[in-house]
Structure formats: structure tokens, C-alpha cells
Amino acid sequence: MFAPTSPDTSALPVSSKPLHRNRKFMLLFTGSTLSVFGNCFHSIALNLWVLQTTGSAAKMSLITVTHMVVSLLLGSVAGTIADRLNRRHLIMLCDSVRFVIVLGIAIVMLKLDQPFVWIVALSALSAVAGLLQSPSSQASITDLVGRDRVQQAAGIMNIADNAARISGLAIGGYIVAQFGGVTAIVTDAILFGLSALLVLAAGQFPQAKRVQAEKSSFRQDWLEGIRRVWSDPFARGVTFLTTIVLLFFVANLMLIQVMAVKVWQASPVHFGLIEAAIPLGYALGAMTIMGLSRRPRNRGIWILGSLLAMGPLYIAIAIMPNALGAIPIILAVGTFFSFCTMLVNVIMRIEVPSELQGRMFGILGSLTSVAPPLGLTIMAALADGYGASNVLLVSGFGLIAAATAAWFGLKAIRGYQ
Numbered sequence: 001m002f003a004p005t006s007p008d009t010s011a012l013p014v015s016s017k018p019l020h021r022n023r024k025f026m027l028l029f030t031g032s033t034l035s036v037f038g039n040c041f042h043s044i045a046l047n048l049w050v051l052q053t054t055g056s057a058a059k060m061s062l063i064t065v066t067h068m069v070v071s072l073l074l075g076s077v078a079g080t081i082a083d084r085l086n087r088r089h090l091i092m093l094c095d096s097v098r099f100v101i102v103l104g105i106a107i108v109m110l111k112l113d114q115p116f117v118w119i120v121a122l123s124a125l126s127a128v129a130g131l132l133q134s135p136s137s138q139a140s141i142t143d144l145v146g147r148d149r150v151q152q153a154a155g156i157m158n159i160a161d162n163a164a165r166i167s168g169l170a171i172g173g174y175i176v177a178q179f180g181g182v183t184a185i186v187t188d189a190i191l192f193g194l195s196a197l198l199v200l201a202a203g204q205f206p207q208a209k210r211v212q213a214e215k216s217s218f219r220q221d222w223l224e225g226i227r228r229v230w231s232d233p234f235a236r237g238v239t240f241l242t243t244i245v246l247l248f249f250v251a252n253l254m255l256i257q258v259m260a261v262k263v264w265q266a267s268p269v270h271f272g273l274i275e276a277a278i279p280l281g282y283a284l285g286a287m288t289i290m291g292l293s294r295r296p297r298n299r300g301i302w303i304l305g306s307l308l309a310m311g312p313l314y315i316a317i318a319i320m321p322n323a324l325g326a327i328p329i330i331l332a333v334g335t336f337f338s339f340c341t342m343l344v345n346v347i348m349r350i351e352v353p354s355e356l357q358g359r360m361f362g363i364l365g366s367l368t369s370v371a372p373p374l375g376l377t378i379m380a381a382l383a384d385g386y387g388a389s390n391v392l393l394v395s396g397f398g399l400i401a402a403a404t405a406a407w408f409g410l411k412a413i414r415g416y417q
Contacts, residue, residue: 049181079362281334
């Protein structure tokens with residue numbers, strides 16, 4: 001096991017270096033994108049395989065619930081580990097462990113007589129490794145690129161993450177259908193192995209010195225991280241804001257999909273355009289933010305204003321009579337969503353000390369793993385009883401209320417430049 005370290009800061013990155021010439025960042029970026037792709041690939045491939053093999057939706061949902069519970073319980077712990085240990089070593093270790101675990105899942109899948117509990121147990125272990133890898137990777141960015149390149153780096157990574165998630169789900173489903181679940185899972189394992197090798201090739205990461213890392217216990221670091229996150233108005237506001245954004249966004253996306261089928265009776269072409277509108281809008285917003293990276297102004301107002309603007313857009317979608325008219329509005333939702341999430345991600349990296357970022361991302365990971373499925377469960381139940389369009393209408397007004405409360409209550413974010 002790696003011991004807590006206080007790395008040499010003499011090799012901190014030159015802030016003026018362009019990202020495409022920053023070899024360490026580009027290798028981490030590529031490895032991180034492969035990990036995200038593999039994780040989504042793994043999720044869709046395993047869920048489809050379980051459903052096709054067992055015919056049990058309950059068993060398929062058990063894997064999802066397991067991942068959610070692991071994230072909720074261990075997110076802050078994983079973030080503390082990321083802050084105490086060498087983050088590069090931890091990223092390599094986690095991706096290597098996931099390579100082995102996912103290969104183990106493929107072996108169990110080949111032996112259909114094995115108890116299903118093995119699939120659940122190995123999936124849980126893979127989730128734990130992913131929890132450790134994510135805050136380590138996220139918290140390394142600022143030290144790698146410098147604070148004046150954070151906004152540009154975050155934009156690139158967010159665009160790549162979204163592309164990886166979308167393509168991972170699509171390609172994973174295709175490979176399961178064409179070649180079987182085992183082939184898809186083995187491919188996923190190979191991607192994790194490649195990610196570990198890329199981070200290995202990057203060499204030692206520059207890393208800000210963590211004060212008294214050797215003198216404090218793990219429990220002290222864990223409690224201190226939680227205390228500092230919840231006592232700081234900025235960190236607390238970011239946590240609340242991110243949770244609210246994802247709670248509404250994921251649930252409302254499901255309601256729009258239901259409306260497309262049941263209300264608008266959208267054609268396959270229109271349904272495909274609806275599905276593409278959110279990621280396309282997100283990419284447009286991310287590229288806009290990257291273009292403004294040298295002239296950042298009033299970022300707090302942009303964040304809260306974008307959150308507030310999404311409410312009326314959802315209301316407009318709810319009363320829209322057809323899919324064609326809704327598509328440009330959905331595109332706008334994706335654009336505003338990128339401002340809400342990506343700018344928050346940027347200022348977290350700028351304002352939260354490097355030695356605390358692992359815990360910050362870990363705690364956020366715990367909350368954001370619970371908010372989307374919670375919102376989906378509530379909205380789905382209401383949609384069955386009252387109709388998707390009515391629930392989306394009410395949700396739009398609810399988001400306006402939440403955004404208004406955030407505008408007046410989160411002064412630390414509203415005033416951020």
C-alpha cells in the first residue's frame with residue numbers, strides 16, 4: 001500500500017503551456033476518457049447480459065442499486081484516500097484492479113452455473129475501484145495544467161466525458177447484441193488496462209504539498225474534509241447546487257423521453273434528434289466556455305442564471321404540441337446545463353485547495369450518485385399517475401423555485417467572478 005506523501009512542488013506545471021503540448025495532461029485525459037467509456041460500456045453490457053440471460057429485471061436493478069449504495073457509503077472515504085496518497089499511483093492501481101475484476105466478471109459469465117451473487121460482488125468491487133479512481137483523476141487536473149488553464153482543461157474533459165458516455169452506452173449495447181456479453185466485458189477490461197498504461201507512461205504528476213499529511217490519521221483527514229466542505233459557504237453551495245441540478249435534469253430528461261413516445265408520438269428520426277439534442281447542446285455550451293477561458297467574468301451569475309433559465313424551458317417543452325417544436329428548446333436545455341455543471345467544476349478546481357479536492361469530488365460523487373435515481377423514481381411514479389407532461393410542467397416551476405432560492409441563498413457563488 002502506498003504511504004501518504006508530500007510530493008516535491010518544484011515540478012509544478014508551467015501555466016502558459018498549451019494543453020496539447022502538456023504531455024502529462026494529455027495522457028491522463030486519454031486514460032480518463034477510456035475509463036469513463038469502459039465504465040459505461042461495462043454498465044450497459046452487464047445489465048443487458050443479465051436481462052437476456054436471467055430474464056429478471058430485479059437482478060438487473062440489483063446491480064444498479066449496489067453501485068448506488070457503494071457510492072453513497074464510500075464516496076467521502078474514497079476522496080480522503082485520494083488526498084492522502086499519491087494520486088497517480090492510485091489511478092494506476094484502480095484501473096489495474098478493474099482490469100482484473102472485469103476479467104473475473106467475464107469468467108463468471110462464461111460459467112452460467114455460478115451463483116449470481118458473484119456478479120454482484122465483483123460489480124461492487126469494481127465500483128469501489130472506480131470511486132477511488134475518479135476523485136484522484138479529477139483532483140490531479142489543477143496541478144497538471146495550472147489555474148489559468150483549468151477552464152479550458154475542464155471543457156475538453158467534459159466534452160470527452162459526454163462523448164465517451166454516449167458512445168459507450170451505444171457501442172456496448174451493439175456489441176452485446178452482435179457478439180455477446182462476454183466479448184463486451186472483455187473489451188471493457190482491456191480499456192481499463194490501457195488507461196493504467198497511459199497514466200504509467202505520463203510519469204510523475206506534479207502535486208501540491210499536503211500539509212501535515214504524515215502527522216494526521218486517516219480518520220482525522222476524513223472528518224476534517226467533511227468539516228471543511230460543509231463549513232465553507234462556497235463548497236457547501238457547490239454541493240447543494242450540483243445535487244439540485246442533477247436531481248431535476250436526469251428526471252426531466254426521462255419525462256421528455258416519455259412525452260416523445262406517448263404524447264408527441266415522435267417518429268424514429270425525431271426521437272433520435274431529441275436524444276442527440278442534449279449532448280449537442282452540452283458540447284456547444286462547453287465550447288463557448290472554453291472560448292471565454294481568457295476572459296472569465298461573472299461566472300457565478302452565469303451558473304445561477306443558467307439554472308434559472310432551465311425552468312421556463314422545461315415548462316415550454318411540457319406545453320409543446322409536437323416533437324419538432326421541442327427539439328430546439330431541448331438543445332437550449334443542454335447548453336444551459338453545461339454552464340451549470342462545467343463552470344461549477346472549474347471554480348471548484350480554482351477555489352478548493354488541491355489537498356482537499358479529492359474529498360470534495362468524493363463527497364459530490366456520493367450525493368450525485370443518489371440524486372438522479374431518486375429523482376427518476378419520484379418522477380416516474382408521478383408520471384404514471386398524472387401524465388409526463390403535467391409532471392414536467394410542475395417540475396419546471398419547481399426548478400424555478402429552487403433556482404430562485406439558490407440565487408438569494410448562495411451569495412458565495414452568485415458573486416463569483
